[in-house]
Amino acid sequence: MNPLRISELAKKGGVGVETVRFYQRKGLLDAPQGSATAGRHYGADDVRRLRYIRKAQTAGFTLSEIAELIDLDRADDRPRARDMARARIAALDEKIAELTEARAALAKLAKDCAKGGAGPCPILAAFD
Amino acid sequence: MNPLRISELAKKGGVGVETVRFYQRKGLLDAPQGSATAGRHYGADDVRRLRYIRKAQTAGFTLSEIAELIDLDRADDRPRARDMARARIAALDEKIAELTEARAALAKLAKDCAKGGAGPCPILAAFD
DNA sequence: CTTGACTCCGTACTATGGTACGGAACCTAT
DNA sequence: ATAGGTTCCGTACCATAGTACGGAGTCAAG
Structure with a gap:
């Protein structure tokens, strides 16, 4: 799938670019994959993850609980x-x-x- | 009425001394009346005010809304x-x-x- | 008259969830 | 090849509601 720029990812998740970067810093989203800058580093997984975060938030989970849920997801x-x-x-x-x-x-x-x-x-x- | 020390006021309000001082800084409680230090500067009004704040908080008002309510109270x-x-x-x-x-x-x-x-x-x- | 408890005051730090800024790199179109 | 747009990154800032700390003054007891 065609990779996305951070601004496109943010738009698809309904958040701002700065919020995406904030989630990356918190470990909720993966950091940009391509080594360099100004590229299209994000894919469908990132969009899914971002939407996961927002939905879990509306269920009242805090960001650190969501981080835990993501780990749980990995560990099933x-x-x-x-x-x-x-x-x-x-x-x-x-x-x-x-x-x-x-x-x-x-x-x-x-x-x-x-x-x-x-x-x-x-x-x-x-x-x- | 026998004046109270800040620690006594805090206790009567069910909060810590630092919280009382925080409310003073926010203008929600009056600053100590006696000019000097280490005195008994608070009275029944302060206790009432402190409890007012805590009750209004449980009703979901933010501290700045409570500040407004206090003004409204003064202006009736x-x-x-x-x-x-x-x-x-x-x-x-x-x-x-x-x-x-x-x-x-x-x-x-x-x-x-x-x-x-x-x-x-x-x-x-x-x-x- | 010194010690300990308490006060005042300013400042800094905590957590939560973002939001904004400035610099350097880089890609694309003209 | 240079300008404009975008990215990455670190850092700082916002609100909310406290919590903590260090210094200086004061007060009462021993």
Whole structure:
């Protein structure tokens, strides 16, 4: 397949060139293959990898967890991958519960404030 | 009221001394009142303010939004407070939806992986 | 009156995820 | 062959929310 320039790879991944380079520095993407500069050093693997990173990120994995997942992928270590997924799901559940609670509290405050009785605004007073 | 040392204020707020000083630098808490050093410069107002900050944080407000809320409190600007609460609720809703989606996707992958058929682990392959 | 605890203050460092800059090399078209 | 565009690379910078450190001053107890 026709090799890509870094700017083309970035575009296909929906990120900026600097972000691609940042991922390379983090070891998430391979460094340019051709020895020299200004060439077309990237292929379909790199595009796939970049998209993998972005999708894993939306699942809430941090970049260093993603680095681990990539290693797991190489080693085909399914039990460890399941562990990570379970841990991530638990963290997600916790975060969701936390945000849901905050949302409910805030919604109640906003409603009370809108009702507009006298006295201080409940939103402002609530945190007192 | 008996004035507090910074370490006592920090303890009452459930944070470290350095965090109190960080909030002071950000203008979220007032700087020590007594001119000199090593004194008991803080009072009940500071404790209340510190707890306000921590509670607002759990509602998802950033420190600079909290700085704004504190100003609003001083100005008793209820409409603006309602606006901020609404915006925060919307952001919370968006975040919750996003995490819920990620959770569902990940849970499905984990289940498929546990079912353990042949082929590559779905968790590892999914982001491909 | 010295020691230890505590304070204030500035500065620097951490982690996370990027974003930007400047120099040198290199490829392509004119 | 020279200009323009692009690359590589290192380094520095951004926001967010802290955390840590070293120096100097002060206060109370021994």
